[in-house]
Amino acid sequence: MEINYRLKKYTFTTIIHLFLLVVAVSCIYPLLWMVFSSFKTQQTIFTNLSLIPERFRFENYYLVLTQENFGRYFLNSIFYTGSVVFSIIIIASLAGYAFSRLNFPGKNLIFIIFIGAMMIPTPGNFVPLYVLLNKLHLRNTPLGYILCMISGGLPLSIFLFKTFLDKMPQELEDIARIDGCSKLRIWWNIALPFAKPILGVVAIFNTLNVWNEYLLALVVFDSKHLMPLQRALVVFRGEYLTNYPLLMAALTITTLPVIVIYLLFQEYIVRGIVLK
Amino acid sequence: MKLRQVLEDYTFILPAVGIFTIFYIIPFFFIFRLSLFEWDGIGRLSSATFVGLANFREIIFRDSNWWRSVGNAGWITFIALTFQNSLAFLLALACSKRIALRGVYRIIFFIPPILSEIVVGMVWRFIINDVDGANIVNRVLVCLGLHQFVRAWLSDPNTALNVVALVHSWKGFGWAFLIFLAGLQTIPREFYEAAWVDGANSWQVFKNITFPLLVPVIILVAILTILGTMQSFVLIISLVGGELAGYTSVPVLRILWVMRNSSRFGYACALGINLGIILVVASFIQYKFFKKVRNLI
Numbered sequence: 001m002e003i004n005y006r007l008k009k010y011t012f013t014t015i016i017h018l019f020l021l022v023v024a025v026s027c028i029y030p031l032l033w034m035v036f037s038s039f040k041t042q043q044t045i046f047t048n049l050s051l052i053p054e055r056f057r058f059e060n061y062y063l064v065l066t067q068e069n070f071g072r073y074f075l076n077s078i079f080y081t082g083s084v085v086f087s088i089i090i091i092a093s094l095a096g097y098a099f100s101r102l103n104f105p106g107k108n109l110i111f112i113i114f115i116g117a118m119m120i121p122t123p124g125n126f127v128p129l130y131v132l133l134n135k136l137h138l139r140n141t142p143l144g145y146i147l148c149m150i151s152g153g154l155p156l157s158i159f160l161f162k163t164f165l166d167k168m169p170q171e172l173e174d175i176a177r178i179d180g181c182s183k184l185r186i187w188w189n190i191a192l193p194f195a196k197p198i199l200g201v202v203a204i205f206n207t208l209n210v211w212n213e214y215l216l217a218l219v220v221f222d223s224k225h226l227m228p229l230q231r232a233l234v235v236f237r238g239e240y241l242t243n244y245p246l247l248m249a250a251l252t253i254t255t256l257p258v259i260v261i262y263l264l265f266q267e268y269i270v271r272g273i274v275l276k
Numbered sequence: 277m278k279l280r281q282v283l284e285d286y287t288f289i290l291p292a293v294g295i296f297t298i299f300y301i302i303p304f305f306f307i308f309r310l311s312l313f314e315w316d317g318i319g320r321l322s323s324a325t326f327v328g329l330a331n332f333r334e335i336i337f338r339d340s341n342w343w344r345s346v347g348n349a350g351w352i353t354f355i356a357l358t359f360q361n362s363l364a365f366l367l368a369l370a371c372s373k374r375i376a377l378r379g380v381y382r383i384i385f386f387i388p389p390i391l392s393e394i395v396v397g398m399v400w401r402f403i404i405n406d407v408d409g410a411n412i413v414n415r416v417l418v419c420l421g422l423h424q425f426v427r428a429w430l431s432d433p434n435t436a437l438n439v440v441a442l443v444h445s446w447k448g449f450g451w452a453f454l455i456f457l458a459g460l461q462t463i464p465r466e467f468y469e470a471a472w473v474d475g476a477n478s479w480q481v482f483k484n485i486t487f488p489l490l491v492p493v494i495i496l497v498a499i500l501t502i503l504g505t506m507q508s509f510v511l512i513i514s515l516v517g518g519e520l521a522g523y524t525s526v527p528v529l530r531i532l533w534v535m536r537n538s539s540r541f542g543y544a545c546a547l548g549i550n551l552g553i554i555l556v557v558a559s560f561i562q563y564k565f566f567k568k569v570r571n572l573i
């Protein structure tokens with residue numbers, strides 16, 4: 001009886017582990033193919049059926065970064081991501097502080113509008129946005145793209161800052177007030193340091209969001225030299241349909257920062273998902 | 277003094293409100309206005325022809341391409357709701373137990389969701405369609421002697437949409453998994469202990485404790501799945517390359533196509549509004565449906 005029970009439990013655990021393992025392998029397998037194929041040649045990619053290439057061709061990366069201009073697209077992506085995330089942190093924390101700590105007419109209504117924007121699905125919003133950007137002469141400019149991306153990231157970021165700052169003890173603020181700190185100083189010296197944990201969540205979340213964004217990049221940019229990575233990848237594939245090693249190298253370059261950021265800061269990402 | 281203070285307070289939200297108004301709220305209202313016009317997007321807006329609700333009539337009665345794309349997205353959403361979410365649920369149940377390596381699994385399962393849809397689509401296309409050597413599905417079929425089933429999965433109209441749905445689920449399950457896992461961890465241990473003491477078996481515990489307490493989380497995941505999947509289209513661009521003569525068209529791709537290729541901006545806006553309404557209604561029905569289910573248990 002006892003042995004039977006143990007055997008059953010043992011089988012059960014094995015099945016669970018097998019199940020988890022199969023799914024886990026399926027998550028990593030495509031990425032391994034991507035990385036290893038980026039080192040193959042155009043011939044061996046079709047003939048060599050093993051995962052690991054006979055010789056690692058690092059020159060693929062050199063070709064992609066220089067001749068195919070992915071160095072430029074990479075820097076574009078870094079520039080867009082950096083400016084958007086930095087702006088969002090400043091703008092959203094200012095607003096989050098105001099919504100949490102200050103009292104002004106219309107405060108609740110404005111906050112509800114921001115939250116409502118998070119809830120209401122607005123597919124097709126890019127059509128009027130395209131018209132508007134054309135009117136403002138912001139289409140096909142980095143500024144136009146950056147402003148649109150800031151706008152898209154604001155509601156969630158403001159919400160996160162506001163709810164976190166609600167937990168800030170009032171005494172902290174009162175002491176600073178008595179010392180004669182202005183509201184701006186309180187935001188900078190007290191609220192921002194207090195909000196550090198949520199600041200990390202906002203930063204990581206928006207970084208991944210901007211880095212992986214495609215739709216607006218498609219609507220905003222025509223000129224190749226302004227494009228971020230995701231958009232450039234599609235253009236590149238359209239031009240060189242069959243050059244797989246180079247395509248895989250470009251994909252690896254695009255993915256590597258995301259994986260690194262994820263592994264370094266996965267606590268923040270997990271927290272962000274759960275808070276949302 | 278009072279006025280100065282109010283103005284000072286407003287400066288804190290001014291940048292946020294300014295940017296958000298121009299790039300979100302104005303387009304939000306502009307889309308309704310534009311949807312009543314026939315306009316090519318090139319000439320002056322004042323030269324556009326007012327057509328009233330003609331665009332909406334055309335969508336509802338004559339645009340079979342549109343409804344086909346809604347149907348396609350609906351099918352992908354159905355697969356995501358059933359296959360993706362139940363897979364995520366099972367994995368979360370497995371990882372909520374004290375099991376070896378569960379931290380590692382959690383990290384690995386969330387890798388696909390952080391990748392861009394462009395990368396995911398291009399890599400999977402490379403693997404299952406373009407290069408036979410990488411195609412583990414076809415290789416397994418050959419090994420089993422099932423040569424007749426070997427195909428270019430994404431070029432074949434019969435299989436392309438289902439492959440899109442599967443890859444979409446592959447990318448999405450880790451995200452649902454995390455939310456389910458977080459939900460499972462909020463259930464107090466005492467509930468389980470009390471049930472064990474009363475002599476309940478695993479199935480009874482699941483049916484009477486775990487599942488009912490998780491219904492709010494399930495509703496949340498289901499609604500977010502609908503909203504996300506019905507609006508997804510990037511994966512189709514990177515995986516299939518386009519609409520494949522309508523077999524893999526989805527609503528947002530249609531809107532993009534109408535806007536860029538046929539230059540009917542008013543009609544594109546009307547399509548966007550139509551999809552927005554479908555999504556709100558679908559989420560609402562889903563919400564009601566799950567509430568009913570909870571009351572039944």
